Amino acid sequence: MSSAAVDQQKTSAPILFPRGKISIEEIQRGICEAADLPLERAKTIPAQAYTSEEFYEWEVANLFRNDWLCVAHISQIPNAGDFLNVDLLDEPLVIIRGKDESVRVLSRVCPHRAMDIMPEGYGYEGHGSVAPNSDKPACGHTRFFLCPYHAWSFELDGQLKASPEMHEAAGFCRDEFSLRAFHSEVWQGFVFVNLDGNAPPLAPQLTEMEIDIAAYKMAGMQLVIAREWDCEFNWKVLVENFMESYHHLGIHHKTLQPMMPARDTWTEPEHRRYVRAHLPYKDSLREELRERERGGDWSSGFPTIASLNETQKTEWGLFLIHPNCLLATAPDRVIWYRLQPLGADRMKLLTTTLVAPEVATQADFEELRAREAQVLYAFHIEDMEVCTGVQRGLRSSSSREGRLSHLEMPIWLFHRYIAARIRGIWATEV
Numbered sequence: 234m235s236s237a238a239v240d241q242q243k244t245s246a247p248i249l250f251p252r253g254k255i256s257i258e259e260i261q262r263g264i265c266e267a268a269d270l271p272l273e274r275a276k277t278i279p280a281q282a283y284t285s286e287e288f289y290e291w292e293v294a295n296l297f298r299n300d301w302l303c304v305a306h307i308s309q310i311p312n313a314g315d316f317l318n319v320d321l322l323d324e325p326l327v328i329i330r331g332k333d334e335s336v337r338v339l340s341r342v343c344p345h346r347a348m349d350i351m352p353e354g355y356g357y358e359g360h361g362s363v364a365p366n367s368d369k370p371a372c373g374h375t376r377f378f379l380c381p382y383h384a385w386s387f388e389l390d391g392q393l394k395a396s397p398e399m400h401e402a403a404g405f406c407r408d409e410f411s412l413r414a415f416h417s418e419v420w421q422g423f424v425f426v427n428l429d430g431n432a433p434p435l436a437p438q439l440t441e442m443e444i445d446i447a448a449y450k451m452a453g454m455q456l457v458i459a460r461e462w463d464c465e466f467n468w469k470v471l472v473e474n475f476m477e478s479y480h481h482l483g484i485h486h487k488t489l490q491p492m493m494p495a496r497d498t499w500t501e502p503e504h505r506r507y508v509r510a511h512l513p514y515k516d517s518l519r520e521e522l523r524e525r526e527r528g529g530d531w532s533s534g535f536p537t538i539a540s541l542n543e544t545q546k547t548e549w550g551l552f553l554i555h556p557n558c559l560l561a562t563a564p565d566r567v568i569w570y571r572l573q574p575l576g577a578d579r580m581k582l583l584t585t586t587l588v589a590p591e592v593a594t595q596a597d598f599e600e601l602r603a604r605e606a607q608v609l610y611a612f613h614i615e616d617m618e619v620c621t622g623v624q625r626g627l628r629s630s631s632s633r634e635g636r637l638s639h640l641e642m643p644i645w646l647f648h649r650y651i652a653a654r655i656r657g658i659w660a661t662e663v
């Protein structure tokens with residue numbers, strides 16, 4: 234064989250990821266190396282970034298606990314005393330609207346002996362974010378919290394209200410035994426929590442995005458569809474799947490591709506805190522929509538949000554607020570995905586739909602809601618199948634360094650964000 238042929242063989246051989254465990258440093262090096270390439274040379278990051286428990290633990294400490302994670306929408310807890318329970322990164326949380334109407338994120342861990350104060354089956358109806366046997370979102374309602382173990386009770390702001398038979402405990406001071414309050418912020422109607430309490434305020438970091446989404450009036454929207462999923466894949470597999478629309482021409486060729494062809498999708502240049510992609514409707518569909526809007530025909534979909542501009546009325550927008558808040562804006566709704574990572578290859582997911590408040594009160598709403606819940610399910614199940622298949626591939630000895638299409642620019646930006654966090658900076662500072 235000539236030396237040219239040998240060279241040829243060398244360069245065309247697939248670069249298989251090293252099998253088995255590699256160190257966190259090697260994974261980080263692989264991510265930074267991929268992120269530093271220009272988009273036209275973009276490639277995938279090491280498979281172990283999606284399979285290593287050690288790297289997942291690094292992410293928990295360095296991407297999740299020190300940043301803002303989206304846990305609820307305020308329409309899920311509309312009245313004083315309404316609550317929602319979410320388990321996030323080993324923190325049992327209750328999101329509660331207090332008597333003063335403020336929204337707080339409290340720990341459900343009892344300061345007496347660590348019992349979860351609201352275990353299922355102990356009288357707190359509406360435990361969790363979805364009503365049992367239904368895809369309707371649900372919340373609970375209470376006047377105070379009562380730990381079922383030794384009956385300590387707490388006000389809705391977390392203060393200890395009563396603690397029976399503690400009068401002989403020398404020096405016991407009630408004020409020192411409140412439920413822990415986590416740092417939280419409500420931005421555009423979404424409740425974010427920062428578990429370590431040190432993240433700088435979120436809203437000033439998102440002023441640019443706020444202007445872009447103002448017309449959707451998300452703070453006043455109603456969450457009307459919710460479905461929970463147990464996922465056997467890494468959280469980044471879902472983020473990457475949600476944000477790139479290249480796969481419309483594959484797994485969604487019957488559902489989303491006819492509406493929003495992959496080749497027309499495009500991504501904005503790098504933002505510091507978020508990634509934004511645009512998914513314009515096909516020309517023929519734009520015309521059809523204008524026609525329907527003129528005729529007031531909503532036989533498919535919800536009515537268009539009146540305050541949107543012409544572009545917003547004929548495209549979807551995809552947003553990733555780092556690290557893992559996923560939003561899709563459509564002319565008639567906003568889709569929000571809540572991610573609860575559970576390990577390197579497991580997560581819980583809540584898929585939801587929000588609509589303008591006047592839509593939720595119209596006469597045929599129940600019928601619309603049921604139909605649209607089915608639509609959301611139909612395309613999401615396609616994504617679940619590919620995400621599960623990708624994780625299976627990432628565990629295999631055959632997974633190799635892949636290349637990205639220009640249509641996968643959101644993935645490249647996401648990797649640049651992770652690389653920046655590895656370096657202790659933000660993506661736009663690279």
Ligand code: FES
Pocket residue numbers: 343344345346347348380381382383384385
């Ligand atoms: S653990 Fe809650 S009252 Fe004892």
Ligand SMILES: [Fe+2]
Pocket residue numbers: 474475480485616
């Ligand atoms: Fe998809």
